[in-house]
Each structure stands twice: as structure tokens, then as C-alpha cells.
Amino acid sequence: MEKKKIKKIYQEKIKIFKHHNFLYFEKNKPIIPDGDFDKLKNEIIELEKSHKYLKDKDSPSNSVGFKPSKNFKKATHKVPMLSLANAFTQEDLVNFEKKILNYLDKDVGFKIEYSAEPKIDGISASLIYKNKEFVTGLSRGDGKEGEDITENLKTIKDIPHKIKSKNFPQEIDIRGEVFIQNSDFKKLANKFANPRNAASGSLRQKDPTETKKIPLKFIAYTFGYEKGLKALSQNDYLIKLKEWGFKTNPLNKTISKVENLMKNYFEIEKKRDQLDFDIDGIVYKVNDFSLQKRLGNVANAPRWAVAHKFSANSGISIIENIEIQVGRTGALTPVAKIKPINIGGVVVSNATLHNEEEITRKDIRIGDTVVVERAGDVIPRVISVDLKKRQKDSKKFEFPINCPSCGSKTIKDFNLTTKKEDAVRRCSNEGYNCEKVAIEKIKHFVSKDAFNIEGFGKKIVENFWNLKLIKLPQDIFNLDYSKIENLDGWGKQSVANLRYSINLKKKITFERFIFALGIRHIGLENAKLISKNLKSLKNFLSLSNKKNFNELLNIDGIGETQINSIKNFFLNNTNIKVLNKLEKILTVEDAKIQKTDGLLSNKTFMLTGKLEGISRAEAKSLIEENSGSIISNVSSKLDYLIIGKKPTKRKIDTAKELKIKIITQKEWFNMLKKTS
Numbered sequence: 001m002e003k004k005k006i007k008k009i010y011q012e013k014i015k016i017f018k019h020h021n022f023l024y025f026e027k028n029k030p031i032i033p034d035g036d037f038d039k040l041k042n043e044i045i046e047l048e049k050s051h052k053y054l055k056d057k058d059s060p061s062n063s064v065g066f067k068p069s070k071n072f073k074k075a076t077h078k079v080p081m082l083s084l085a086n087a088f089t090q091e092d093l094v095n096f097e098k099k100i101l102n103y104l105d106k107d108v109g110f111k112i113e114y115s116a117e118p119k120i121d122g123i124s125a126s127l128i129y130k131n132k133e134f135v136t137g138l139s140r141g142d143g144k145e146g147e148d149i150t151e152n153l154k155t156i157k158d159i160p161h162k163i164k165s166k167n168f169p170q171e172i173d174i175r176g177e178v179f180i181q182n183s184d185f186k187k188l189a190n191k192f193a194n195p196r197n198a199a200s201g202s203l204r205q206k207d208p209t210e211t212k213k214i215p216l217k218f219i220a221y222t223f224g225y226e227k228g229l230k231a232l233s234q235n236d237y238l239i240k241l242k243e244w245g246f247k248t249n250p251l252n253k254t255i256s257k258v259e260n261l262m263k264n265y266f267e268i269e270k271k272r273d274q275l276d277f278d279i280d281g282i283v284y285k286v287n288d289f290s291l292q293k294r295l296g297n298v299a300n301a302p303r304w305a306v307a308h309k310f311s312a313n314s315g316i317s318i319i320e321n322i323e324i325q326v327g328r329t330g331a332l333t334p335v336a337k338i339k340p341i342n343i344g345g346v347v348v349s350n351a352t353l354h355n356e357e358e359i360t361r362k363d364i365r366i367g368d369t370v371v372v373e374r375a376g377d378v379i380p381r382v383i384s385v386d387l388k389k390r391q392k393d394s395k396k397f398e399f400p401i402n403c404p405s406c407g408s409k410t411i412k413d414f415n416l417t418t419k420k421e422d423a424v425r426r427c428s429n430e431g432y433n434c435e436k437v438a439i440e441k442i443k444h445f446v447s448k449d450a451f452n453i454e455g456f457g458k459k460i461v462e463n464f465w466n467l468k469l470i471k472l473p474q475d476i477f478n479l480d481y482s483k484i485e486n487l488d489g490w491g492k493q494s495v496a497n498l499r500y501s502i503n504l505k506k507k508i509t510f511e512r513f514i515f516a517l518g519i520r521h522i523g524l525e526n527a528k529l530i531s532k533n534l535k536s537l538k539n540f541l542s543l544s545n546k547k548n549f550n551e552l553l554n555i556d557g558i559g560e561t562q563i564n565s566i567k568n569f570f571l572n573n574t575n576i577k578v579l580n581k582l583e584k585i586l587t588v589e590d591a592k593i594q595k596t597d598g599l600l601s602n603k604t605f606m607l608t609g610k611l612e613g614i615s616r617a618e619a620k621s622l623i624e625e626n627s628g629s630i631i632s633n634v635s636s637k638l639d640y641l642i643i644g645k646k647p648t649k650r651k652i653d654t655a656k657e658l659k660i661k662i663i664t665q666k667e668w669f670n671m672l673k674k675t676s
Contacts (some may be wrong), residue, residue: 057489072147079224105615113287115234121278122179155212173224220246281309326436330427403427405436450516474581556630598627609644
């Protein structure tokens with residue numbers, strides 16, 4: 001009887017959630033506050049966690065949030081709309097600047113000028129101009145592909161349709177934020193939950209005449225693709241935007257030194273409630289475009305920019321339990337299950353405790369009253385314990401010595417760099433032999449940067465695992481669709497959509513395939529390095545022969561830690577079986593052949609010693625941009641050893657023995673037709 005009652009409550013909540021989800025995402029007309037909507041989602045998820053038999057395809061645990069509208073055709077951004085790394089403290093900014101100085105090989109005293117631009121909480125848009133005319137407008141989408149919302153953007157008065165200025169580029173993709181002023185939103189409050197929802201909903205109207213009725217604003221702040229732009233810095237560009245007829249943020253400033261960035265940050269934070277538009281932080285960009293170009297990007301974010309979010313929201317709660325989650329690499333992560341509290345409009349019921357050392361250091365126990373912080377999109381965390389409110393019968397939390405999933409012994413790796421044990425304790429059971437590890441590995445396999453199978457979310461992985469439909473990655477491509485069709489929440493159309501999504505991903509790039517395998521220490525960047533050097537799946541599979549591991553030794557950026565992880569991966573028989581099965585099912589594209597007509601084509605290089613005026617990372621980038629290759633060991637495969645100040649004598653001696661050409665930094669610059 002109790003089970004039936006719980007199921008009934010659950011289904012009623014799902015029904016209410018579906019209704020509000022439709023109003024929120026499809027109609028952009030929510031009728032309840034964001035906090036209440038989040039609370040409803042949290043209640044459903046908590047019910048599912050407490051009662052494993054509760055499952056529904058419309059659950060918020062399966063929801064992907066915003067989906068590109070079917071009302072608009074999609075278009076690819078010529079230059080991706082990247083996300084930004086976040087900073088929350090002064091220390092984060094100091095580290096951000098240190099990384100820039102290290103990459104540019106500059107001393108601490110080197111002056112870096114930043115463009116500090118308050119971050120408007122609106123909807124990103126890309127405006128493409130050709131021959132001074134606005135021709136196409138795109139939404140951000142997933143950063144690589146957006147929706148064509150040209151006609152709706154044309155209704156915004158702040159967006160010029162034709163540029164009269166003579167110094168306007170032949171072609172440019174001007175980017176900025178569409179938003180609604182708080183004063184204007186007051187008139188629309190009965191239709192939308194908040195200004196951001198109003199902007200989003202208005203841009204997704206089928207009829208542009210309806211969009212025109214909404215007082216949308218546009219502020220420009222950057223550009224993507226350009227042809228003929230004459231600007232030396234971000235500040236120059238912002239000035240030109242004004243000349244061309246665009247509006248820019250009136251609070252923009254050019255600032256040097258971290259302490260001055262912090263001073264400006266606190267000044268603007270105090271003004272937030274006086275502004276007529278919502279801001280959630282300040283974006284700092286290296287002002288000089290030549291430095292931006294040198295710095296480039298890392299993964300999906302630029303090295304030269306960071307978003308400094310406003311103060312974290314925090315709250316006080318009680319730890320009701322501490323659960324141990326087992327991750328893809330076997331890492332045991334403690335999670336505090338706290339009495340639900342509202343922090344900044346979001347209901348929080350879980351908070352990370354990071355690792356065993358963190359629990360010991362802060363002496364965190366079940367029943368403790370704690371301060372929980374939620375900063376931006378970061379996972380909520382426990383900051384401190386109120387010892388005065390600790391119960392007398394409180395006991396220290398004992399971290400499990402055995403894996404809570406498979407019972408195997410847990411271990412802490414010894415870090416060769418720090419000469420200490422790692423803070424993280426891991427399950428010693430390799431590969432797919434531990435249930436929780438296997439489930440997390442499959443979730444990783446289908447994730448965004450891996451196979452990116454649409455409609456195959458984390459909850460579906462867990463559901464299919466429990467139903468024994470999948471146990472290993474290859475099972476995804478051999479699903480029993482007739483069985484799925486008979487499951488609750490599934491039908492012919494949803495099954496057909498799933499089958500289509502899976503079949504679509506039977507062709508994948510080599511680098512994404514390597515990343516999808518979930519090998520410890522092999523992230524997307526390392527997967528790219530391996531794919532570029534090994535070139536094909538056939539060569540990767542040959543690593544099962546121990547002799548072929550020598551191929552990895554010469555990959556610059558792949559060290560002993562990564563090589564040992566790959567060796568361990570190939571020592572596991574289940575992993576070998578998975579690879580062999582996937583090879584038969586999938587088409588794994590060979591790595592793209594890099595540009596071969598550069599000045600350093602077919603030449604290999606190695607660096608030793610400190611270079612002048614350029615960091616090692618930038619030097620490597622220059623070599624690769626000019627079709628050269630970097631290797632990390634002096635061998636017969638090396639063509640040039642570039643020496644800087646205080647080079648390693650052993651490397652020079654070995655190079656001389658092998659008759660490898662040793663050149664100075666100046667000689668290398670001459671090869672690039674540069675001067676030192």
C-alpha cells in the first residue's frame with residue numbers, strides 16, 4: 001500500500017513538472033517562481049533516490065533543459081562561441097594572471113592590461129555582417145551550432161541593419177547579449193518569470209511581429225569571424241562598435257593589476273541593485289589582440305579571458321547522511337546529504353565533501369550543522385562546521401576501506417611528483433568489473449565530448465543497466481529495441497528516435513573515441529595528442545603489444561603518468577574485448593592530417609633550456625602551426641634540438657652522438673623567417 005501511495009505522489013509531481021517545464025522551456029511563460037520550479041524538480045529527484053523503483057522518461061533527472069527550437073533552422077558558427085573559465089576569489093585572479101605570464105614567458109612585473117566588462121545576464125547572439133549589411137543572426141546554441149533567429153533579431157532597435165561607417169570590415173560576426181531592462185520587465189512580469197526568460201522567450205517566437213512587441217536591447221562586446229577588422233585591442237574594438245552604431249556596456253573599463261580589478265569588482269557589486277539590467281559578474285579580457293592571439297584557447301575556453309562571478313551564496317543546514325559515490329576512475333567521493341535549503345533561488349540537498357582528507361581536516365560528521373556554499377555553477381560544498389551545535393553522541397566518520405560497490409580493497413596512489421599519497425581513495429577493481437565504475441564509464445562513453453548520443457542520458461544508462469540491456473559499451477549498439485518499446489514511458493516513436501541517435505554515432509573521430517574509453521588521466525586534450533600522433537585506431541589497438549608502447553614516449557605532453565594509465569588499460573582483458581567489439585561495429589575516422597606545407601614541414605623538434613621572450617608552450621604551438629612536430633626524447637627520429645639558456649647537458653651529448661642538428665633559438669626563428 002505504501003509503495004502505491006508513493007508512486008501516486010511521484011506521478012502527480014511528474015505531471016505538474018511536465019506542465020511547468022513546457023511553460024518554462026517551450027512557451028517561455030512560467031507561472032511559478034524559479035525557486036518553486038527548482039524545488040519541485042528537487043523533490044522528484046529525491047523521491048527517485050529514496051525509491052529506486054520510481055522512473056519516468058519525463059523526470060527532471062532525464063531533462064536536458066533547453067532544447068534548440070524546431071521553429072528555426074540550425075547554422076554552424078564559423079568561429080565557435082566558447083565558454084569562459086570562472087574565477088571566484090582574488091587568488092583565482094592571481095593564478096589566472098600567473099598562467100598568462102608563464103605562457104608568454106614574462107616576469108611577474110610585466111604589465112598586462114585588461115578590459116573589464118560587466119557580464120549581463122541575457123541571451124548570447126551572433127550578428128553576421130557582409131558588405132556593411134546585417135545578413136544572419138544566430139543564437140549561441142551549443143557553441144558550435146546555433147539557431148537562425150535573423151528575423152527576430154532584426155526587430156531589435158539596437159541592432160543596425162546597415163552600417164554607414166567607412167572603416168567597417170568587409171565581413172564580421174559581432175557578438176553580444178540580448179536582454180530586457182528591469183524597468184521594462186515590470187510591464188511584462190505577468191508573462192515571464194524574470195528578465196532573462198523574457199529575452200529568451202521573445203527571441204524564440206515563431207512570428208517576428210510578436211518579438212517586436214517586446215522591448216529587447218542589445219549590447220555588443222566581442223567578435224567571432226572577421227575579415228578586414230582594424231583594431232589592435234579590445235578597447236579599440238569597443239570604441240569602433242560605438243562608431244558603427246552599436247551600444248556597449250557603460251561600465252566597461254581598462255584596468256591593470258589584480259588589486260585594481262578587485263577594487264573595480266567590489267565597486268560594481270555594490271551598484272548591482274541600482275542598475276537597470278541584471279549582471280552576474282565581470283569578464284576580464286587581455287586587452288591586447290596580439291597577446292590574445294598568442295595565448296589562444298585551451299579546450300573550450302580562451303586562455304586570455306575569465307569570468308569573475310559575484311559573491312557566492314551560502315546557507316546553513318544539517319548533514320543527514322554521508323554517502324560514498326564511486327566514479328568512472330574508481331575514485332570514492334563523499335557527498336553530504338543535507339536537509340534541503342534554498343541558496344540563491346536553488347534548492348540544495350547535496351554538497352560535495354571532496355575526499356577523505358577533506359572530511360578529516362574539517363572533522364565533518366553526520367548530524368553536524370554546517371555552512372554550505374554555492375558559487376555560480378560550481379557544485380555546492382561544505383565550508384565549515386558549527387562545533388557549538390555538535391551533538392554529544394557524535395562520532396567521527398569512518399571512510400570505507402572497501403569499495404561500497406564491489407567490496408574490493410580501496411587504495412591511494414603514490415604521487416611521484418609530491419612524494420605523497422594522493423588525497424583520493426580509489427576502488428582497486430579495474431575496468432568494468434566494479435558495477436558503479438562500469439555504470440559511470442558508460443555514462444562517460446555517451447557523454448557530450450565523447451559519443452554525444454542524443455536522448456541517451458545518465459538516467460537511461462542506469463535504467464538500461466538495471467534491466468540488463470547494457471553491461472559494456474558495445475551493448476549500446478546492439479540494443480533489444482522490441483524490449484525497450486514495452487517499457488514504461490517508451491513507445492514506437494521514442495524508440496525510433498533512440499535507434500536513429502545511436503546509429504548516427506556509429507561514425508566517430510579518433511580523438512573522441514579515445515576520450516570515450518574513459519582511460520584515467522586521458523582527457524580530451526591528451527586524447528587529441530594521442531590521436532594526432534598514432535593517427536588511426538589500428539595503431540592504437542597495436543598498443544596491446546607491449547613493444548609498441550615506445551610510440552607513446554615521443555608524444556610531447558604525454559608523460560609517465562599517462563603512459564602507465566594506458567598500459568594498465570591494455571592489461572585488462574575486458575578492455576581488450578570491448579575494443580575488439582567496437583572496432584567491428586564502428587567507423588573510427590583516422591586523425592586529420594595536419595597542415596603539411598608549413599615552413600617546418602616534416603621536421604621534428606625538441607626544446608631544452610629556457611627560451612627568451614617566449615614560453616615553451618607557445619614555442620610548441622608555433623612549431624605545430626608551421627607543420628613541424630614536437631617529440632619528447634632525443635632519438636634518431638629527432639631532426640633539430642633547439643637550445644635555450646642552461647640546456648640539459650645529457651640531451652646535447654646524446655644529440656651529438658646521434659649527429660642531430662643542434663640549433664639556437666635565433667637559428668630556429670630564422671627558419672620561421674622571424675627575427676629574435
